[in-house]
Each structure stands twice: as C-alpha cells, then as structure tokens.
Amino acid sequence: MSSRTNSTIRPLDPRATESYYRQIYDRFRDAIASGVLKPGDRIPSARALTQELGLSRGTIDTAYSLLAAEGYIEARGQAGTVVTPGLKPRAPVAVVPPRARGDTVAPSFRADSILPFQMGLPALDMFPRKIWARLGARHARSMQPADMANPPAFGLPGLRAQIATYLRVSRGIDCSSEQVVVTAGYRHALGLIARALLKEGDRVWLENPGYPPTRDLLGQWGVAGVPVPVDHEGIVVAEGLRLAPTARMAVVTPAHQSPLGVSLSLPRRLALLDWAADAGAWIVEDDYDGEYRYVSRPLPALKSLDGEGRVLYAGTFSKVLFPGIRLGYLVLPEAQVQRFAEVFHTFAGDTPWLTQAIAAAFVAEGHFARHIQKMRRCYAERREATIGGLKDVLGDRLRIDSPPGGMHLILRFEGRWSPEQLVARMREDGLYGEAMADWMVEGEGMPALLVSFTNIASRARAAELGTRLARLL
Numbered sequence: 001m002s003s004r005t006n007s008t009i010r011p012l013d014p015r016a017t018e019s020y021y022r023q024i025y026d027r028f029r030d031a032i033a034s035g036v037l038k039p040g041d042r043i044p045s046a047r048a049l050t051q052e053l054g055l056s057r058g059t060i061d062t063a064y065s066l067l068a069a070e071g072y073i074e075a076r077g078q079a080g081t082v083v084t085p086g087l088k089p090r091a092p093v094a095v096v097p098p099r100a101r102g103d104t105v106a107p108s109f110r111a112d113s114i115l116p117f118q119m120g121l122p123a124l125d126m127f128p129r130k131i132w133a134r135l136g137a138r139h140a141r142s143m144q145p146a147d148m149a150n151p152p153a154f155g156l157p158g159l160r161a162q163i164a165t166y167l168r169v170s171r172g173i174d175c176s177s178e179q180v181v182v183t184a185g186y187r188h189a190l191g192l193i194a195r196a197l198l199k200e201g202d203r204v205w206l207e208n209p210g211y212p213p214t215r216d217l218l219g220q221w222g223v224a225g226v227p228v229p230v231d232h233e234g235i236v237v238a239e240g241l242r243l244a245p246t247a248r249m250a251v252v253t254p255a256h257q258s259p260l261g262v263s264l265s266l267p268r269r270l271a272l273l274d275w276a277a278d279a280g281a282w283i284v285e286d287d288y289d290g291e292y293r294y295v296s297r298p299l300p301a302l303k304s305l306d307g308e309g310r311v312l313y314a315g316t317f318s319k320v321l322f323p324g325i326r327l328g329y330l331v332l333p334e335a336q337v338q339r340f341a342e343v344f345h346t347f348a349g350d351t352p353w354l355t356q357a358i359a360a361a362f363v364a365e366g367h368f369a370r371h372i373q374k375m376r377r378c379y380a381e382r383r384e385a386t387i388g389g390l391k392d393v394l395g396d397r398l399r400i401d402s403p404p405g406g407m408h409l410i411l412r413f414e415g416r417w418s419p420e421q422l423v424a425r426m427r428e429d430g431l432y433g434e435a436m437a438d439w440m441v442e443g444e445g446m447p448a449l450l451v452s453f454t455n456i457a458s459r460a461r462a463a464e465l466g467t468r469l470a471r472l473l
C-alpha cells in the first residue's frame with residue numbers, strides 16, 4: 001500500500017475468511033473510527049489501490065462504494081477521494097446483530113448502492129451510454145432560447161407523443177398524447193394522483209404483498225390501505241370486494257405482480273374493471289416492467305381494456321432505462337385531463353428539459369425499442385445463469401420461484417432460517433437482499449428472500465455469490 005495507506009491501514013490477510021473487499025472496507029472504517037484517518041484526509045484513488053494491492057478493480061470499487069454509501073468517504077473529482085469532512089469518529093458497529101421482526105429497520109426501497117443482487121436496478125453494464133451521451137451533446141449544442149424557459153407542466157410535447165405511440169404499439173393502450181403526462185417516475189405519479197383524487201381517510205386496496213413505496217407514500221397522505229391478498233391469478237378481487245367494496249381506489253401491478261411475479265388473469269382484470277365502474281372507484285396500474293416477460297410476448301396492459309375510463313396508467317423509465325433518470329409518465333382517462341390540470345400546474349413540470357429531450361430522441365430514433373429487445377434477451381440469459389449458478393452451489397437446499405417475467409427471483413431455503421437475519425448478514429457481507437416480510441402490508445408472508453439477477457452476468461459469478469450466501473445461512 002502507499003505510504004499514506006501503509007502507515008495507517010493494517011495489511012490484508014490472504015487466509016482470512018472475509019473477502020478482500022470486506023477487509024479493505026473494515027480497515028478503512030476502523031482507521032476512521034479510531035481517528036487514524038481524519039475527516040478531510042485524502043485516501044488513495046481506487047485505481048492506485050488496485051495497482052498497489054494487485055487485486056481486481058471491482059474489489060476496490062465495492063469496498064469504496066460501501067464506504068461512500070455509509071458516508072465515510074467522498075469522491076471529490078479531481079481533488080481525489082477523502083474521508084468525509086465533518087464526519088464524527090465513532091466506534092464501528094462490528095456486526096449487524098440479528099434483529100427480531102419489529103426491530104428490523106426496513107430497507108429504504110430507494111437504495112443508492114450497487115451491490116450484488118441489488119433490487120430495482122437494470123443491468124447497468126448494458127445501457128448504451130455512448131448513444132445517450134451523443135444525443136445529450138447534440139441537444140445541449142442545439143438548445144434554443146425557448147428551451148431555457150420552464151418546461152411545460154405536462155411534459156415536452158415531443159416526448160408525450162413518443163410515449164403515446166410506444167404505448168399504442170407495445171402495451172395495446174389506445175391513447176392520445178394529450179392524455180400522457182410526464183412525471184419524475186412512478187412515486188411522483190402516485191403522489192400527483194393522490195393529490196388529485198384522494199383525501200385523508202379514503203380507503204385504497206393494496207396488493208398484499210406489494211411494492212412498499214406504494215404503501216408508504218399513501219400512508220403519508222393519511223390514506224387507509226386495505227391489504228388484499230394475492231394468489232396465482234394476481235390480486236383476489238373477490239376479497240377486495242368483501243373487505244372494502246366502497247374503497248376509492250385500487251393500486252395494482254397486473255403485468256407482473258410486485259413481488260410475486262404472477263400476471264393478473266383476464267377474469268380478474270374484468271372483475272376489477274367492473275368493480276371500479278360500479279363503485280366509481282379508480283384503478284392505478286403500476287406497469288413498472290411489463291416489457292420484461294421471458295416465456296411469451298408481453299401481455300397487453302390492463303389500461304387497454306379500460307372502456308369506462310377508470311384506469312390511471314403509470315409507467316416508468318426506471319427499469320427500462322435506469323432509475324437515476326427519474327422519468328416516468330401517467331396516462332390519464334380522457335375525461336380526467338382537465339381535472340388533473342390544476343394539480344399538474346402546481347406540482348409537476350419539474351423534469352428537466354434536457355432529460356426529456358434526450359429521452360424523446362432515444363425513443364424516436366429507435367434506440368429504445370432496440371434496447372428493450374436486447375435487454376429481454378439479456379435478462380432471460382442472466383436469469384437462467386443465476387438460477388443455474390445458485391443451484392450448482394445450494395442444490396436441494398434452495399427453492400427458486402422464477403416468475404414468467406420481472407427482474408428478480410424469490411429464494412426459499414430448506415430447514416429453519418430467518419430471511420430478516422439473512423438480509424442483515426448479507427448487507428454486512430456487501431450483498432443485497434430483501435425479506436418478503438418487508439413487502440407485506442399486513443401479516444408475515446412466506447419466509448422468502450428477494451434478489452435481483454439483472455447484474456449477474458454469468459453462471460460462475462452466480463455460483464460465487466451462492467457460495468457466499470451458503471456461508472451466511
């Protein structure tokens with residue numbers, strides 16, 4: 001290690017059971033906690049440390065990203081990487097103690113880390129960055145004075161038109177660009193819907209288990225979530241009708257129920273639409289990854305059957321492009337466009353012009369369709385590779401539910417095990433996982449671990465991760 005690191009950080013131990021990245025992480029954390037490294041001190045660049053230690057760049061990057069995610073270090077561009085200024089040294093927590101349910105700190109569901117098995121992330125290595133950069137440069141160069149004013153509240157007309165065309169072709173939704181509104185992603189869209197259509201105390205059907213941010217966001221609005229069970233055909237509409245026939249809204253994930261991955265059957269789709277029409281209720285269709293189906297063509301959206309104008313269709317670019325883009329859209333029933341105008345003029349229109357312009361060109365020039373096709377093939381392969389690699393190591397101890405679509409797997413292990421404890425140990429070991437219990441609106445749910453396969457590029461890599469999982473179990 002360099003003189004700076006050498007004098008401050010204990011050498012690595014090749015015989016230790018901990019992986020190298022973990023040892024590096026521990027060494028830096030200990031040195032910071034004990035005051036050997038002080039706030040503002042510069043630490044070696046990842047490149048320099050890679051060369052010095054003769055380890056792979058990925059190992060160093062993993063250690064540094066964990067340190068950065070936990071606020072110990074900060075990258076300062078040209079000025080290098082430093083111990084976070086103002087950081088108060090404190091004793092490191094040795095291990096995350098196993099937590100009983102109840103004490104568990106639920107994951108944020110907006111994780112900004114990039115760990116193996118990280119949920120919610122598309123395959124980051126596959127994104128056509130060069131094309132994106134080229135489109136970005138072109139739009140930045142050709143920016144006109146009119147582009148420098150506030151973007152329109154409903155989004156750039158060009159992007160709205162591209163989205164409407166894409167939805168018509170790919171998701172079977174017959175809508176005009178006037179019905180399409182650009183948002184900063186699904187959660188933003190749901191907040192706008194709540195402002196426009198809900199009031200405190202209203203009851204809303206929520207899938208149980210279901211995407212936690214939906215539950216949390218509506219909870220913040222004082223809306224009462226009614227947990228409705230999900231079975232192999234999706235949300236059990238009859239149960240919703242029994243529990244809360246006069247609810248104001250249902251939020252559903254018909255393409256691939258989140259997280260169980262089942263598709264909402266046609267009889268259930270029709271029953272849900274009938275209920276909404278009869279009760280004057282709204283349906284929010286969260287179509288977050290409808291494009292990614294591996295056994296057949298993607299299913300048409302629920303919105304494509306919405307003759308009565310009760311469905312608000314929320315799409316997002318978080319999965320098909322990347323979550324950092326913060327871009328999504330909402331398709332409003334034609335008769336509701338006016339009703340939403342006031343809310344949008346006050347609370348929308350915040351997606352930067354440049355982001356929208358690049359996205360519009362990306363779709364218009366065919367890159368979007370090509371990217372989705374490429375990713376569908378890639379995910380089918382990575383899903384197989386991940387299942388194969390995990391099975392190679394864990395064999396019959398492991399049961400894997402691999403739904404027909406989506407971007408994650410549901411793992412269950414034989415014998416006694418606690419998903420929450422395993423998740424805590426995985427985080428400690430630099431792996432990501434989520435416990436099914438954290439996705440429950442009510443009840444415990446089945447003991448299961450959710451992991452994503454999107455960034456696991458080979459069977460060998462999956463087997464390597466499987467070995468680490470086996471050790472943690």
Ligand SMILES: Cc1ncc(COP(=O)(O)O)c(C=O)c1O
Nearest residue numbers: 120185186187211258288316318
């Ligand atoms: C069920 C579900 N809905 C929506 C989203 C996307 O949310 P956003 O557009 O706010 O990033 C995700 C992303 O992980 C998701 O899993």
